[in-house]
Amino acid sequence: MADTAPPVLEDEPAAAAQLFGDRIELARSFTASLAAKGELLGLIGPRELPQLWSRHILNSALLAPLLEGRVGDVGSGAGLPGLVLAIARPDVHLTLIEPMERRTDWLQAEVDRMGLDNVAVLRARAEEVPGSGALLPLDQVTARAVSALRTLIPLTAPLVRSGGTLLLMKGGRAAEEIDAAQKVIRKHRLEDVEVLELGADAGLEPTRVVRALVDP
Numbered sequence: 029m030a031d032t033a034p035p036v037l038e039d040e041p042a043a044a045a046q047l048f049g050d051r052i053e054l055a056r057s058f059t060a061s062l063a064a065k066g067e068l069l070g071l072i073g074p075r076e077l078p079q080l081w082s083r084h085i086l087n088s089a090l091l092a093p094l095l096e097g098r099v100g101d102v103g104s105g106a107g108l109p110g111l112v113l114a115i116a117r118p119d120v121h122l123t124l125i126e127p128m129e130r131r132t133d134w135l136q137a138e139v140d141r142m143g144l145d146n147v148a149v150l151r152a153r154a155e156e157v158p159g160s161g162a163l164l165p166l167d168q169v170t171a172r173a174v175s176a177l178r179t180l181i182p183l184t185a186p187l188v189r190s191g192g193t194l195l196l197m198k199g200g201r202a203a204e205e206i207d208a209a210q211k212v213i214r215k216h217r218l219e220d221v222e223v224l225e226l227g228a229d230a231g232l233e234p235t236r237v238v239r240a241l242v243d244p
């Protein structure tokens with residue numbers, strides 16, 4: 029007989045309540061919805077469910093204290109980190125920029141279901157976002173698991189105002205990616221490029237974020 033038992037969702041780590049504060053119920057609601065529908069919608073793999081909280085939701089929430097103003101998240105996919113950050117920081121406005129219709133449908137449905145009023149969902153590739161209009165320039169842009177820095181910087185830096193910030197979530201090779209991206213770092217006038225290591229003080233697997241000022 030085929031094994032049809034659903035994968036077990038990880039217990040909520042203690043750090044969740046600490047990171048989300050009084051927004052924890054919304055974080056639980058989003059996590060439960062992603063666990064229930066994410067695989068069917070092709071948003072997450074089945075092997076991610078046992079680590080959904082720690083590896084995805086809390087990993088995304090670690091950026092929350094760094095946000096200010098009007099923030100864009102490029103390549104939001106399932107809502108990581110953008111929708112998680114909109115939950116954690118209702119005082120910040122998030123624009124989720126994602127080209128795939130199936131994913132923007134999911135994002136908009138979750139925004140509507142949770143009644144979030146600080147999020148806009150934009151179906152677009154980052155390089156096609158109109159340069160003039162209400163959206164740009166943004167104060168900050170985030171991205172997670174979209175591409176290597178040398179291709180990600182040209183996608184994200186043009187969306188940010190002069191003096192704004194890039195917050196690009198990266199794996200263990202962040203320093204090597206910075207080395208390989210020197211040409212685009214100069215071209216887009218990035219300064220104070222640094223690797224932040226977040227999460228250890230919350231008892232989580234450390235996550236690396238490349239932070240840079242854009243044309244300050």
Ligand SMILES: C[S@@+](CC[C@H](N)C(=O)[O-])C[C@H]1O[C@@H](n2cnc3c(N)ncnc32)[C@H](O)[C@@H]1O
Pocket residue numbers: 102103104105106107108109125126127128131152153154155171172173174183
């Ligand atoms: C590997 S997924 C990561 C999704 C999510 N950020 C996460 O961490 O789970 C990469 C996402 O980037 C989107 N993407 C790829 N190229 C893009 C572009 N040029 N502009 C905006 N989004 C893009 C894809 O559609 C996809 O949803």
